[in-house]
Amino acid sequence: MSTRGACQTADLPLAGIRVTDFTLVWAGPFASMMLGDLGAEVIRVENIHHFPPSTRGVAPKPPPSYMNEAGGAMYPDREGGERPWNRCAVFNCSGRNKLSMTLNPRRPKGKQLFKKLVGISDIVIENNASGVMDRLGLGYRELKKIKPDLIMISMPAFGNSGPYKDLKGFGAVLESLIGHTYLRGYPDLDPTYAGNPVYHADAAAGASAAFAALVCLYHRHRCGEGQFVDLAQAETILAQLGDPIMEYTMNGLVQQPRGNRDSVPALQGCWRCRGEDKWINISVCTDEEWRGLCKAMGEPAWSKEQRFADSISRRYHQNELDDLIGEWTRRMDACELMDLLQRHVVPAGPVLNEALAFADPHLQARRYWVDIEHKEAGTHPYPGFLWHMSVTPPSVRKPSPCLGEHNGYVYRELLGLSRQEIDQLEKEGHIGYDYVG
């Protein structure tokens, strides 16, 4: 390994590591996607008798009327096809590099099979409600008996202890409870005006859980021991709210919603541009950036007025500036405006909708989008990788798995079951490719 050039590649970092993936919705699948991108063999354990919420769609077979609604957009050409759960974007966008096998963990044989798979895995990751794994008899204590150095990442919304551990409702209400919804409102309006919910907690929890798994692997490699990780999704986003939290614990000040403004840039906002629903974000901190902005605008007379002379006065008069700058931006194309402003060393960038994102020359130059051929969904460009590595670059080794697609591989090759045993499991409803009931 001592001699190698920059273009040579090596085995992926997690080659030889196997993950039993019992995750659902967004946060867990996002974490296991990262482990798969790093080279782990990620095996999703799914149950044809249970359709988990918002994982492979909203329902196994959404009614035809749904296909014309907003949610129908998640299916290629708004067609569910024979097996809509294999064609749904909410699942396929994070399904790459994963395998899918099925069993029914509510039945004794399903539990046995789950344990058998855990016995040959390094990591188990799950984000069910707190207590679900224990009730299935598949909690860490049980699984550790089979695999003493097992690493288990458990990531319920509020963790596995504390008064909120059984709190119902994910995503939307979680962001409210941990203070994020309140922070991201418009400054002069109450929180009922923050619009549709956002789900940053899923992203934060996913990255933290993948990081936790890797730290545990590092420790196991050094000391030979595995461990259980109790990760509360809520706490992963609180760890990302360092500044507003410190503002409260230091000074007792409760940060109020600031809209699109911030404490640092003296002048910042989101202005409407030419065309339908097109916007540009501009952040001006320094006098140099302000002069760049004025120059880009063609040095309008108002920009020389005393009320905008320095960053303090500009902050004080920002509402007036909002209108004046808006007059100018609304005549401009958002993407061209970014280039113009950046040439004047002004930090600016358009609000990219999906069409603009796919067309973005920067992402294309970095080969961000990856074309993936999926046997039931067709060939489409997918969002790409979260990092570039010079020697172990991530790649799409497998498209998002269809339900049960790898039953043959897992049961025959990994678990060593015979043809007859496999047929029997199919009869008993463990092995299958369609949701039942």
Place this chain on the structure above:
Amino acid sequence: MCDLRVLDLTWYIAGPYCTKLLADYGAEVIKVERPGGGDPARRMGPFPNDEPHSEKSGLFLYLNTNKKSITINLKSTTGIELLGELVRKVDVLVENFAPRVMPSLGLSYHMLYKINPALVMVSISNFGQTGPYRDYKASELILYGMGGAMNATGTPDGGPLKLGGNVVQYQAGAVAAVATMGAILASHFRSVGQHVDVSIYETQMGSIDRRSTNLLSFAYSGTAPFTRYPMAGLFTLLPRGRYACKDGFIEFAGGGAQFWPRYVQMLGMPELLSDPRFSTLEERYRVEHLKELEAIVMAWLAEHTKQEVMEAAQAASVACAAVQTIADVVENPHFQDREFFVEIEHQMAGTFKYPGHPFRLEHGGGRIDSAAPMLGEHIEEVFCRQLGHRKEDLLRLRQTGVI
């Protein structure tokens, strides 16, 4: 991870959050700061009593727990030599300068590789190390607008709306920590050193917070499911979203048909079940009846505190939560019970509660036991005890402005 050594050339938020994660879970992180001013985050608030002081920034103190601080002037030849000595001794170097900076200092990956072939170098930047926007300037807001799902936030009238705080940059740091650990494991398992390029823009574009669902849906069907326009009618016609109550605001997640009796139970109004306006699904789906139901719910909310509403909702299995402020969260019994917030004493700034670890480890993880370093606090430890320089040399280096 106490045998992992990290050289930390990061500043502001994204890079320091990445190395904070490494430090909080046990790695030895040596932060290299500019002589004089140090990390510019030292000049960003909040400060105790709003009095700016470079050793008292709440942002800096939080982002740099468990790290050591040394100073090196990277524009001096001696400074670069000192850095080279450190590069030889570490497993990882993390930096988040503008992409042109490291090569201009003679510290490109190719140069560092010559010093330490097993080194993992992690570069975090706004747009990545290549591409037409490589040198473009950005901010938290701009990166979210370009990379994230900002186009689908806010209200139709109000326009796109930023996320709270600086979570986009923190998230980039968290993703970078995943990539860093991946590269570290490659280097431990297979003796492979390499350069990792993390673009904050791409950490948002590939994020799961509905951005990737929207993008792939667009590729699948030409439209995106999540927009700035209200989603009502998609899954539910029950009250959904944020409403005012007696002492603040609460949020309902709504729900399908099975949620109707639960809402009735929460309200404690069994008579609604036989009310002709709501007795059938068809009646409940009439817009005028929905408005009347909403009015009933709002009147009930006005008489209850957010805590009372949450308790009633949970008892009836209605997905609902209080819209809490940061104060509510810090004082919240759940996070207190889990001991999430930790008290840390800093010799100049004082003792305050900090957000704790995003997860806790039984084995092999660190604890938040040491406060953020003062500028140059570990110069002697690192240069003399670790690199074997004499104390007299330090004086000379100080006088010439190298450290």
